Amino acid sequence: MTAHLIDGNALAQQVRGEVARRVTALKDRGVQPYLAVILVGDDPASQVYTRNKVADSEQTGLKATLERYPADLPEAALLARIAALNADDSVHGILVQLPLPPHMDSHGVIEAIAPHKDVDGFHVASAGALMVGQPGFRPCTPYGCMKMLESIGMKDLKGKHAVVIGRSNIVGKPMALMLLAANATVTVCHSGTPDLKAQTLQGDIVVAAVGKRNVLTADMVKPGAVVIDVGMNRDDAGKLCGDVDFAGLKEVAGWITPVPGGVGPMTRAMLLVNTIEAAERATG
Numbered sequence: 001m002t003a004h005l006i007d008g009n010a011l012a013q014q015v016r017g018e019v020a021r022r023v024t025a026l027k028d029r030g031v032q033p034y035l036a037v038i039l040v041g042d043d044p045a046s047q048v049y050t051r052n053k054v055a056d057s058e059q060t061g062l063k064a065t066l067e068r069y070p071a072d073l074p075e076a077a078l079l080a081r082i083a084a085l086n087a088d089d090s091v092h093g094i095l096v097q098l099p100l101p102p103h104m105d106s107h108g109v110i111e112a113i114a115p116h117k118d119v120d121g122f123h124v125a126s127a128g129a130l131m132v133g134q135p136g137f138r139p140c141t142p143y144g145c146m147k148m149l150e151s152i153g154m155k156d157l158k159g160k161h162a163v164v165i166g167r168s169n170i171v172g173k174p175m176a177l178m179l180l181a182a183n184a185t186v187t188v189c190h191s192g193t194p195d196l197k198a199q200t201l202q203g204d205i206v207v208a209a210v211g212k213r214n215v216l217t218a219d220m221v222k223p224g225a226v227v228i229d230v231g232m233n234r235d236d237a238g239k240l241c242g243d244v245d246f247a248g249l250k251e252v253a254g255w256i257t258p259v260p261g262g263v264g265p266m267t268r269a270m271l272l273v274n275t276i277e278a279a280e281r282a283t284g
């Protein structure tokens with residue numbers, strides 16, 4: 001058996017097309033949706049990611065600016081800049097690229113972003129809105145995973161068992177809440193789970209979001225299950241790979257997301273969705 005691929009690049013392209021139409025509609029009303037991206041320090045991966053985010057935005061007609069600051073920027077200066085962007089009505093979305101330099105308190109910085117501009121969905125107000133089922137911004141990675149499930153006809157997950165491996169604030173926890181909101185029965189596993197395989201074998205959907213290679217192998221899922229790979233790791237040859245043993249799992253799973261070309265492009269696309277949503281809410 002060979003699993004079907006969920007093509008993140010193709011689906012992201014479709015999502016960007018929908019965003020572009022919403023951007024056009026807003027521009028017709030005289031509004032230019034605008035995403036401000038802040039990068040502190042010169043981590044090479046972060047430079048690539050933030051440049052991609054700006055390029056993606058521009059491709060859909062969104063305005064995006066990348067502000068770069070040195071790694072030794074005082075935290076107070078960053079907070080002052082965020083306050084200015086909060087007060088600027090022409091700015092609809094603010095993204096502060098993580099990780100921040102070690103002298104900064106990431107949590108405090110994220111909390112400084114106005115919740116109605118929190119397009120990453122990392123603010124506690126966004127997390128709280130997700131938890132209680134109120135409108136807010138959903139974190140882009142799990143939001144993109146839900147879109148991928150929808151794309152294969154899995155929108156209402158009533159009767160499905162979803163197993164999430166990982167409990168981070170930006171992926172595992174919000175992923176579990178979104179699956180729950182879609183009526184799935186949800187199990188959350190983590191480093192303290194004694195028999196991971198016993199849990200993952202129950203899953204009609206298994207989401208791996210650990211940040212470690214081969215967390216999920218072919219013997220750990222039931223035939224036909226949907227496998228969503230959120231991981232971004234490098235293999236011994238330095239090649240980008242996910243958290244799951246793709247080669248083994250594609251013989252067992254019904255559907256599987258590749259890395260690269262899976263969840264990553266969808267994460268980027270959902271940032272654009274959140275940004276156009278922020279602009280529509282601010283100007284509607």
Ligand SMILES: Nc1nc(=O)c2c([nH]1)NC[C@@H]1CN(c3ccc(C(=O)N[C@@H](CCC(=O)O)C(=O)O)cc3)C=[N+]21
Binds near residue numbers: 049096097099
């Ligand atoms: N405030 C903030 N928000 C973020 O959303 C955020 C962040 N900080 N810090 C870093 C992580 C990482 N992240 C990625 C998103 C897409 C790809 C992506 O598109 N990956 C491509 C491959 C890219 C490559 O070749 O390196 C793919 O999977 O096909 C990767 C990484 C967002 N992050």
